Amino acid sequence: MEERKQKSLSDKILYAVFWLICIFFIASFLFIVIIFTGNMHYTSMLVTGVMVLYLYYLFYLFNFFTTKKRKQWVLGVMGMALVISAITPVKKIYENNIPTVDAELNVWDYQPFMEPLKIATLEEESTFKITEDLPRLDGATALYPLYASFAQAVYPEKTYEPYSSEVMVNTTPDAYNNLIQGKVDMIFVAGPSKGQINHAKRNGMELKLTPIGREAFVFFVHQKNEVDELSLQQIQDIYSGSINNWQDVGGSDDSIRAFQRPEGSGSQTALENLMGEIPLMEAPTEDIVSGMGGIIEEVAQYKNYKNAIGYTFRFYSNEMVKNDQIKLLNINGIAPTIENIRNNQYPIASEFYLVTTNTDNPHVDEFIEWILSPQGQELVEKTGYVPMIE
Template structure:
């Protein structure tokens, strides 16, 4: 009975100490520190009770030393391993399925003209390529003015319109394998390969950053984003969030969204991302930011339409920039600071139908299709 009373008094005293630590100690201001502190305190409490109850004294000498060690080491190792898994889990390169946007198919997901197009192409139709994020509007154009047929989005040998992603589309344009691409503006390296480039602005879009829905951060400034992607800001508590390391996903060099990041960074060098924080597919960035295993500290970037319409984005929220929403009104008025244009781009094509095609895209019908698809027209 005496040992039970002693253990009870020890538990009461230790509980008061724990409350004091929980309320005032700086050790628990950090989320990981909070967990580690309580693991240690609980381990000490359990070990102390085992000592006062005489349990440890009854064990063999080696076991009497090993048991307290295991009581502390096992939960610490388990939590530490869990954190390492969460923060460094391998990324899958998810991509959106564009099949539903292929023109002339049943259930065509992109926008369609309600009236007959005032312009059509025939015969030697222009060969098209472009960014994944712009494929729906490309498909809308093709359904409006091209001959009816099969247009597989991933087979250049069989289709005059594909979406091979921004970098490859610029490469094909440089080699004049296509007549026209639809993309954001080129990077410096892409521009060097285009000797006869002509760019026509056809619409506006927002370059957006997103986090998991559970992240308390709602808005960042351009300077804060530059700090994150230069590596100067490494913890969410530096921008009003939780005390968690920032995992800042990037895209490969030459992708449209990575070029968008470079434009935002201006002359500020972008940090080199770890291998597991660079994702080939833009859908993969969104998947990782919305995935429960990384929700506490991930940030990624994309374009508004892709992030909100083309992928399952239920797990993410778009951040405001300088407290301005990246919505259609913010894009139209130019108040959203990362608003940019996307283009119809040529490189010395000799197809006579390309020029009138681009003129039609910038006409009322073409701009209506851009608006109906979900992008923001230039007019």
């Protein structure tokens, strides 16, 4: 009898070790998947779940559940542990479901000669055409529909893929880098940051800026935010960290989550220009997946929290995204409308530019002249921007 008990105990220990090894390998595989997909927030739930399952198996194997009360007590503790471990991933899932301002944008819809056309077109044939040695174009996402319409009017009909053709679209920092490195001839962007000007100088280049239209720099909040307008001073106070509660600017008692954009982007440069000598507060950051599953920290993308504030350019928020979950704020009591940009009433309207440098393309100067002509400026207006000429 004693021998049989010892054998039974040995078998149970053997089973426990076997399943421990199995669970270890399964958990290791799941952990590797979590790392490479960047879902680190699931780690605590994975570890807790594995421990709970294994402990339950051990309790069952060694006949710990001799009474119903004991079993209920153990299951209650395990359930509580699982609930606590699920708090972080559930919060992350909720945050991931909060929309971003640019979540609906698809640049492929704005390609030249792509049916159905989403870009502006001229009613008559363009007075200027280029058939060979096409200037290579690049620029900010918000301006892609505009310079794609220029290409539609001037370039020969063919496929111009957004990331690998003579008519590309990249972020503002990438467009400036491509111009300085000689990969493109012309870029369509907001004005350069100090860093981009210095980058050009270090490469022996001078950036030549040609204003081709006007646009409003806008601030937006959640549609249900009680605040409808801010003064320039209040914006500066928010982004310097002096004001951190909506109650201080006429809203409800809630902290302000002031998002920023990556360094060198057109809208971030616009904010820096607006702040002047006032130092910016530290931007909210988030961990994102890098190459091979590595995690790096980057400026957090705008999420439409009820206490959030962000900024962009008017056309991008109104025309390209059409996000009905946000509202644009009036600044100093003035709404960011086309009319208020045109008559210089809106206080933070500015030019956007066609930027060139040391290019030897023979058509660049003629192309710039055409863009500033009535036909080019007609496309600026039809796209939704304010032209330089009436």
